[in-house]
Amino acid sequence: MQIIFEIARTILALCSLSFASWSDYKTREVSDTVWMLLAPLGFATTFFEIYLYDIAQLPFYGISFGLTALFAIIIFCSGGFGGADAKALMCMALVLPFYPANLPAPLSGTISPISHILFPLTIFSNSVLLAALMAIVLFLYNVFWHLQTGKELFGGKYENESLGRKILVLITGYRVSISKLKEKWHVYPLEDATESADNQFKRKLLVIPKDEGRNAIVERLEKAVTSGTIQDSIWATPGLPFLIFFTIGLLTALFLGDIVWILLGFIL
Numbered sequence: 001m002q003i004i005f006e007i008a009r010t011i012l013a014l015c016s017l018s019f020a021s022w023s024d025y026k027t028r029e030v031s032d033t034v035w036m037l038l039a040p041l042g043f044a045t046t047f048f049e050i051y052l053y054d055i056a057q058l059p060f061y062g063i064s065f066g067l068t069a070l071f072a073i074i075i076f077c078s079g080g081f082g083g084a085d086a087k088a089l090m091c092m093a094l095v096l097p098f099y100p101a102n103l104p105a106p107l108s109g110t111i112s113p114i115s116h117i118l119f120p121l122t123i124f125s126n127s128v129l130l131a132a133l134m135a136i137v138l139f140l141y142n143v144f145w146h147l148q149t150g151k152e153l154f155g156g157k158y159e160n161e162s163l164g165r166k167i168l169v170l171i172t173g174y175r176v177s178i179s180k181l182k183e184k185w186h187v188y189p190l191e192d193a194t195e196s197a198d199n200q201f202k203r204k205l206l207v208i209p210k211d212e213g214r215n216a217i218v219e220r221l222e223k224a225v226t227s228g229t230i231q232d233s234i235w236a237t238p239g240l241p242f243l244i245f246f247t248i249g250l251l252t253a254l255f256l257g258d259i260v261w262i263l264l265g266f267i268l
Contacts, residue, residue, distance in 0.1 A: 005049035006100040010254070012041060013095045017247040020088060024241035028186055030084040035091055042095025060117065061097050068093035068120045085242050092120040092250070099253075108257035110265075115258050122258045127249030129259050131242065135171035142170050151233075161205050168207050173237040178225045181218055181234055189217050190235040193224040201229040 016038040020030045050057045069090045076086040099115040099122070115122045146153050154166055173190040181187055193201040201224035206217075224230045252259065 002053045003102040021243045021247045024243045035087040038091045064097035065093040106257035112258035112261035123249045126252045127245040131245040139171045173235045175233045176236045178222050187236045188239050193220045
């Protein structure tokens with residue numbers, strides 16, 4: 001009977017995260033209704049399962065949620081991710097605090113110690129590593145763009161930018177026209193243009209895309225392009241919703257396992 005609880009909790013988590021990911025992708029917003037439904041349902045099913053089958057786990061359930069919630073709040077306050085991501089992580093601590101051990105073992109054959117006691121952190125670490133793969137994809141895209149077009153990646157107006165800043169832009173963004181940047185509201189500029197006294201524009205790379213003031217930055221860039229001071233090729237980032245990687249991170253944790261633990265096993 002316990003396996004029914006675990007299947008129900010796993011399906012509840014996957015369905016909720018899938019819907020939240022779709023909403024985040026389409027609108028870059030997730031209604032609080034998703035978390036208001038998931039949190040009590042997740043808590044109720046998990047609490048009753050523990051109460052009926054292993055009441056000794058109840059204190060560990062509280063510890064798992066407390067530590068995960070603290071971690072989510074710290075990451076959110078430090079700007080590591082958005083409010084919906086923090087709520088998703090805390091909800092996972094309510095619905096899947098531990099790896100569902102009665103389900104089939106992951107393909108790696110082992111369940112990491114962290115997954116046994118703090119499964120949401122395994123989901124988070126998996127999602128971070130998967131999101132990091134996008135950096136490789138974007139870097140290769142920019143290299144191929146350079147080879148195909150013959151254009152310089154940072155030609156002109158970027159003389160004062162550090163190598164480190166350029167590398168960060170290379171692995172987080174790509175070149176778009178100003179019209180595409182205006183059209184696609186979910187794409188954020190990775191550079192700004194400031195006008196000098198002689199009506200010239202100076203380009204400045206932005207390591208962290210700015211949601212607030214985005215339209216003002218786009219207007220300045222459009223003015224610089226229209227004046228002919230800079231080329232119509234702007235560094236921008238797609239700003240992919242982290243909830244998509246979070247959902248894939250959960251699937252990976254269930255079917256493959258803890259990626260960090262697997263990598264450590266290979267290294268050691």
